Amino acid sequence: MTGAAGDEVATALARAHREEWARVVATLARRYGDLDLAEEAAAEAFATAVERWSADGVPPAPGGWLTTTAHRKAIDRLRRERVRDDKHREALVLTDAGPPAPTGAVDDDRLRLLFTCCHPALAMPARVALTLRMVGGLTVGEIAHAFMVQPTTMGQRITRAKAKIAQARIPYRVPTAQDLPARRDGVLAVLYLIFNEGYLASSTDDGTQPIRPALTGEAIRLVRLLRQLLPDDGEVAGLLALMLLVEARRLARLDEDGGL
Incomplete structure (x- = not known):
């Protein structure tokens, strides 16, 4: 679920877990340097959580689950847009497993x-x-x-x-x-x-x-x-x-x- 409908579902969950929302968005923004990408991937992750958690239950580490899922959503979005040169550069972070320098x-x-x-x-x-x-x-x-x-x-x-x-x-x-x-x-x-x-x-x-x-x-x-x-x-x-x-x-x- 993406777009406006996905955002509505995601922000509904975010209202109850705003600390997690801020953490996920901040982590993605640091990793990818793009606020739009961070917000959209976080929204998709929260929307996925609504669907998956309803069926499977809340995972032991909800924050980690949301962050991992949001990273995957961001990677998928970058891969879909690889035809653009600037997205090629952003996709290089996929091979960077280490933390960024302060x-x-x-x-x-x-x-x-x-x-x-x-x-x-x-x-x-x-x-x-x-x-x-x-x-x-x-x-x-x-x-x-x-x-x-x-x-x-x-x-x-x-x-x-x-x-x-x-x-x-x-x-x-x-x-x-x-x-x-x-x-x-x-x-x-x-x-x-x-x-x-x-x-x-x-x-x-x-x-x-x-x-x-x-x-x-x-x-x-x-x-x-x-x-x-x-x-x-x-x-x-x-x-x-x-x-x-x-x-x-x-x-x-x-x-x-x-x-x-």
């Missing part, structure tokens, strides 16, 4: 993906949308609803952001130790914007609730991830502490009628 201050696929999605070459709205889709695993519809735009508009925004990364040859890596503090601030700004949109919606004209726990929770989850990967960074710890303090008061911000 290219930044921290060697973690998810952190590489997060910094790629939050690259300063992208406009801030594109960074936010791409981070929620590729790292957070939210569907295009969920992101569009959160930011009060049509799904087609949000889909185009994400597509343009991925195209920008490809055209500008933005490297899929964590910045060097020297550049990390400046680039880290940009990542924290994106995560803070996501949290703020959940804390108080920018618009409630369509009847959307002013507070959106799904977005604040996703922002906290991503900052926790960053905290695990950069445990000695005071700025990351400070943002996580701020979010947790604010989130702890969430239930007290609404009255019985749901008003602020």
Whole structure:
């Protein structure tokens, strides 16, 4: 199952296993250097999981099963497109069984993906949308609803952001130790914007609730991830502490009628 139908099935599973989604996409993006290929192969792997696991049961190592299946889907896609010279070069990774050399201050696929999605070459709205889709695993519809735009508009925004990364040859890596503090601030700004949109919606004209726990929770989850990967960074710890303090008061911000 591929295309839109496969993506819908895959993202339905991803909503329950977003950590696995982020890991699979990040691993594929590191291996193949192509966000579109990573997302499409991951979607096909999750769709296959829905079919296979329903019949055979959940495997002992679901994350490993998904990653292996997604790699196979990516390889199949590359083989089908071998007539193109650039795909010939990408297919060379099929013979590379060793891990890639670290290219930044921290060697973690998810952190590489997060910094790629939050690259300063992208406009801030594109960074936010791409981070929620590729790292957070939210569907295009969920992101569009959160930011009060049509799904087609949000889909185009994400597509343009991925195209920008490809055209500008933005490297899929964590910045060097020297550049990390400046680039880290940009990542924290994106995560803070996501949290703020959940804390108080920018618009409630369509009847959307002013507070959106799904977005604040996703922002906290991503900052926790960053905290695990950069445990000695005071700025990351400070943002996580701020979010947790604010989130702890969430239930007290609404009255019985749901008003602020």
